[in-house]
Amino acid sequence: MVLKLSMRAQSPGGHQVKAVLSIGFILMSFCAGQIARAEVQEFMLENGLKLLIKEDHRAPIVVSQVWYKVGSSYEHDGITGVSHALEHMMFKGTEKHPAGDFSRIISANGGQENAFTGADYTAYFQTLEKSRLPISFELEADRMRNLSLPADEFTKEIEVVKEERRWRTDDDPQSYTYEIMLATAFQTSPYRYPVIGWESDLEKMSIEDLRNWYSRWYAPGNATVVVVGDVVAEEVHDLAKKYFASLPAGETLTVDNQPEVEQLGIKRIKVKRPAELPYLLMSYKVPAFKTAVDYPDKVPEWEPYALEVLTGILDGGNSARFSKNLVRGREIASAIGISYDLSSRLDDLFVISGVPAQGHTIEQLEQAVRDEFEDLKMNAVSEQELERVKAQVVANDIYQKDSIFYQGMIIGVLEAVGLSWRNADEYVDRIKAVTAEQVQAVVKKYLIDDRLTVAELDPQPLDKSVKRPARGELNHVR
Amino acid sequence: MFAKGAGILLLLLFAATAYATPDIKHWQTKKGAGVYFVEAHELPMVDIQMIFDAGSSRDDSKPGLALLTNVLLAEGAAGLTADEISQNFENLGAIYGQDADNDSASVRLRSMSDPGKLDPALKNFKHVLISPDFPQDAFERERNRTLIAISQKQQSPGDLAKDAFYAAVFNTHPYAVPSEGTEESLPQISTNNVAAFHKKYYVAGNAVIAIVGDLDRARAEQLANDLTEEMTQGEQASPIPEVSALTAAKTITIDHPSTQTHILVGQPGIKRGDPDYFPLYVGNHVLGGSGMVSQLFEEIREKRGFSYSAYSYFTPMRQPGPFVAGLQTRTDQAKEALQLLQKQLHTFVENGPTQAELDAAKKNITGGFPLRIDSNSDIVGYLGLIGFYGLPLDYLDTFNEKVESVTVEQIKDAFKRRLSPDKLVVVMVGPKTE
Numbered sequence: 043m044v045l046k047l048s049m050r051a052q053s054p055g056g057h058q059v060k061a062v063l064s065i066g067f068i069l070m071s072f073c074a075g076q077i078a079r080a081e082v083q084e085f086m087l088e089n090g091l092k093l094l095i096k097e098d099h100r101a102p103i104v105v106s107q108v109w110y111k112v113g114s115s116y117e118h119d120g121i122t123g124v125s126h127a128l129e130h131m132m133f134k135g136t137e138k139h140p141a142g143d144f145s146r147i148i149s150a151n152g153g154q155e156n157a158f159t160g161a162d163y164t165a166y167f168q169t170l171e172k173s174r175l176p177i178s179f180e181l182e183a184d185r186m187r188n189l190s191l192p193a194d195e196f197t198k199e200i201e202v203v204k205e206e207r208r209w210r211t212d213d214d215p216q217s218y219t220y221e222i223m224l225a226t227a228f229q230t231s232p233y234r235y236p237v238i239g240w241e242s243d244l245e246k247m248s249i250e251d252l253r254n255w256y257s258r259w260y261a262p263g264n265a266t267v268v269v270v271g272d273v274v275a276e277e278v279h280d281l282a283k284k285y286f287a288s289l290p291a292g293e294t295l296t297v298d299n300q301p302e303v304e305q306l307g308i309k310r311i312k313v314k315r316p317a318e319l320p321y322l323l324m325s326y327k328v329p330a331f332k333t334a335v336d337y338p339d340k341v342p343e344w345e346p347y348a349l350e351v352l353t354g355i356l357d358g359g360n361s362a363r364f365s366k367n368l369v370r371g372r373e374i375a376s377a378i379g380i381s382y383d384l385s386s387r388l389d390d391l392f393v394i395s396g397v398p399a400q401g402h403t404i405e406q407l408e409q410a411v412r413d414e415f416e417d418l419k420m421n422a423v424s425e426q427e428l429e430r431v432k433a434q435v436v437a438n439d440i441y442q443k444d445s446i447f448y449q450g451m452i453i454g455v456l457e458a459v460g461l462s463w464r465n466a467d468e469y470v471d472r473i474k475a476v477t478a479e480q481v482q483a484v485v486k487k488y489l490i491d492d493r494l495t496v497a498e499l500d501p502q503p504l505d506k507s508v509k510r511p512a513r514g515e516l517n518h519v520r
Numbered sequence: 521m522f523a524k525g526a527g528i529l530l531l532l533l534f535a536a537t538a539y540a541t542p543d544i545k546h547w548q549t550k551k552g553a554g555v556y557f558v559e560a561h562e563l564p565m566v567d568i569q570m571i572f573d574a575g576s577s578r579d580d581s582k583p584g585l586a587l588l589t590n591v592l593l594a595e596g597a598a599g600l601t602a603d604e605i606s607q608n609f610e611n612l613g614a615i616y617g618q619d620a621d622n623d624s625a626s627v628r629l630r631s632m633s634d635p636g637k638l639d640p641a642l643k644n645f646k647h648v649l650i651s652p653d654f655p656q657d658a659f660e661r662e663r664n665r666t667l668i669a670i671s672q673k674q675q676s677p678g679d680l681a682k683d684a685f686y687a688a689v690f691n692t693h694p695y696a697v698p699s700e701g702t703e704e705s706l707p708q709i710s711t712n713n714v715a716a717f718h719k720k721y722y723v724a725g726n727a728v729i730a731i732v733g734d735l736d737r738a739r740a741e742q743l744a745n746d747l748t749e750e751m752t753q754g755e756q757a758s759p760i761p762e763v764s765a766l767t768a769a770k771t772i773t774i775d776h777p778s779t780q781t782h783i784l785v786g787q788p789g790i791k792r793g794d795p796d797y798f799p800l801y802v803g804n805h806v807l808g809g810s811g812m813v814s815q816l817f818e819e820i821r822e823k824r825g826f827s828y829s830a831y832s833y834f835t836p837m838r839q840p841g842p843f844v845a846g847l848q849t850r851t852d853q854a855k856e857a858l859q860l861l862q863k864q865l866h867t868f869v870e871n872g873p874t875q876a877e878l879d880a881a882k883k884n885i886t887g888g889f890p891l892r893i894d895s896n897s898d899i900v901g902y903l904g905l906i907g908f909y910g911l912p913l914d915y916l917d918t919f920n921e922k923v924e925s926v927t928v929e930q931i932k933d934a935f936k937r938r939l940s941p942d943k944l945v946v947v948m949v950g951p952k953t954e
Binding site: 100101102103133141142145146149150151152153154155169170171172174197198199200201202204205206208209210212213214215316317318319358359360361362365366369370373376377397399400426429430433434436437438440441443444445446501504505 | 563827
């Protein structure tokens with residue numbers, strides 16, 4: 043999930059993409075399913091706008107998020123990146139509030155704001171002192187239907203997007219490898235597109251592309267407004283009616299994605315790029331919770347939860363198997379983690395990413411990961427390990443309430459992928475119900491070569507004038 | 521300054537800016553550690569952070585020592601293995617974390633407040649803090665992993681730029697060397713060095729404890745005493761060296777096969793608690809600190825599309841930390857972007873902000889104050905900051921009024937005294953041009 047997002051702006055000094063290799067990579071998506079058990083109140087305006095409100099009175103603030111059901115997985119060849127480019131242009135003004143106004147007004151009200159695009163959604167948010175929610179609603183309602191999309195602003199902003207692509211992907215060998223891995227693992231699924239778009243598509247993108255995209259997807263019927271904070275739900279409902287109710291509904295939309303064709307054997311790629319360290323990605327095609335809802339005869343509902351528990355068994359902290367056996371233990375990995383996003387809209391990937399330890403090769407690391415899976419296929423996980431994962435899930439269910447933004451994010455993601463915030467309420471109990479046999483069953487069913495893509499970053503010299511040894515050739519410092 | 525039809529928006533701007541701040545309790549443990557505590561019963565959880573004056577500026581001749589010591593705490597302690605320590609935390613749903621930077625080293629625990637969870641988590645936490653074993657195999661592994669992290673920086677133009685910038689700005693001061701150490705320094709560190717570092721600096725008299733969560737004062741006092749009871753009393757670490765001002769401008773270029781050139785410009789800035797802090801903080805908000813409405817963002821990104829990010833900030837530290845302004849851009853326009861960045865800096869130091877810009881910045885900072893303290897993790901962070909840097913206990917209570925009192929003249933005066941645009945370090949990392 044982390045890698046699939048592209049944000050409008052980066053905080054100074056922040057290094058979002060780089061954090062990927064550390065432990066945080068994976069906990070983020072592991073926790074992403076952990077859902078507030080909550081008193082969410084749901085309202086629907088006549089124009090189809092859905093409003094979800096969760097009162098949280100700990101601090102006198104409010105977060106307001108507008109989620110649109112559109113993202114890179116709604117795109118097609120030739121226009122990749124258009125959802126994200128449009129997200130940037132959403133700050134470039136309406137007739138009422140010209141370019142720059144939005145951010146200036148939010149800023150003058152002490153707000154924090156940003157926007158992000160993922161494969162399945164585009165979201166805009168502001169966090170404000172609680173009395174200032176009307177400001178957010180006024181501005182968001184205005185840009186939901188009235189965006190100007192001026193050509194001259196686009197000419198500059200698409201250059202910003204290209205710079206973002208260079209910074210985020212082209213100049214980061216691990217991100218670059220990840221992008222190619224996605225495009226290899228998926229043959230027909232739209233998850234093969236990078237959120238930020240292919241460079242060639244950015245080169246030829248026009249303001250007309252954005253205008254078409256905007257008029258098609260940006261409408262009340264395709265949006266969900268999520269509000270969490272020190273508010274009274276009925277008052278927020280009234281406020282939403284005041285600002286959003288007059289917007290025309292827009293057409294009823296469906297997205298007709300090509301399903302992924304069946305994979306018939308292992309795929310392997312090598313990516314040559316100037317770098318110091320080799321990097322391994324092993325990606326298995328797996329279902330998401332939405333798939334289980336849509337195709338219950340193919341995917342039993344417990345399977346995504348069992349995959350979630352499996353993620354915890356292997357990578358849920360320092361006592362999990364990857365840290366215990368591969369970083370410590372055999373000392374084959376310098377860093378290793380899993381990303382699995384239960385809340386994807388379409389079938390997705392269970393991705394193992396890792397960097398070998400000194401003196402070890404990519405091949406050895408891959409074999410060590412396979413050894414872990416073989417062990418899981420042969421031997422059921424212990425009760426103690428299952429209990430540990432469940433204890434973490436129960437605790438995280440409390441901890442995540444420390445952030446109102448995160449609570450809103452969970453509700454928004456579920457709605458955007460066509461699930462319901464109600465699914466959140468079941469999360470802890472569903473995880474608790476997973477058995478050792480079910481964990482073993484998903485390993486046997488999904489972690490097999492016919493579902494696997496292996497991508498390897500093959501480091502090329504950073505300085506062409508100096509021959510550098512590959513990391514695996516270096517001696518241990520012992 | 522706002523567009524037509526923004527009546528309601530303007531009205532709301534004048535809402536009161538006095539907000540409730542957390543009630544901070546402060547005392548010393550029997551062993552002399554300063555405790556900063558906020559009671560918060562809304563969620564059944566507790567956050568504890570223990571901060572030692574044991575950052576990498578105390579590495580001396582062995583860069584990397586402070587960070588390695590910090591990393592190794594949970595890799596074997598009181599006879600328990602790393603596996604056992606991590607299981608002890610994670611079986612309870614507790615989260616252990618650690619961190620070290622130039623000034624400090626910290627250890628964190630987040631746990632449910634239920635004594636059945638919290639008490640055993642604390643017991644394990646104490647082992648890690650007080651009785652780390654620093655086993656040889658863990659030491660070698662973590663040192664090797666640090667070397668890999670150093671290698672990884674070589675493939676990141678942003679990291680290369682940051683390291684080169686600190687080296688040039690801080691010269692012979694310990695801040696010049698990255699906390700991870702270097703490929704040359706790490707092999708010279710031994711487990712004995714690590715154990716000695718721990719013995720000297722991870723002591724009660726050199727520690728601050730921040731606690732936020734679902735417990736009362738009596739329980740917090742008991743907890744803090746319990747944490748430090750078996751710890752050596754020790755003493756406050758001696759002051760670190762002064763940072764010298766730069767005497768001349770310096771430009772560093774590093775050839776790197778990237779598509780962008782990363783540019784950092786700056787010099788030594790300010791200390792924590794510096795009397796110029798508020799004018800510089802508020803002034804920088806206008807210049808490059810306020811995200812999407814700053815001068816740098818406007819001129820570099822919004823008007824010209826040069827860069828995804830364009831920013832400036834002061835990092836106040838024990839000794840003056842850096843002032844830095846930065847961007848990344850396609851290499852063929854890097855020189856033009858650098859000139860623009862420098863021109864913006866010069867102009868700002870010369871003229872300061874306009875009154876309207878200052879007013880807008882104040883509204884953003886003061887109006888956004890409640891967002892700074894909206895979670896237990898934010899509050900525990902502030903407690904650590906206040907305790908470690910000796911900021912006044914009413915730091916949060918008086919924050920908004922101090923921001924409000926800043927004038928255009930004060931900003932101009934502070935920027936002129938504290939920044940010298942003719943003595944800037946410039947770092948450029950990217951493909952060689954010409």
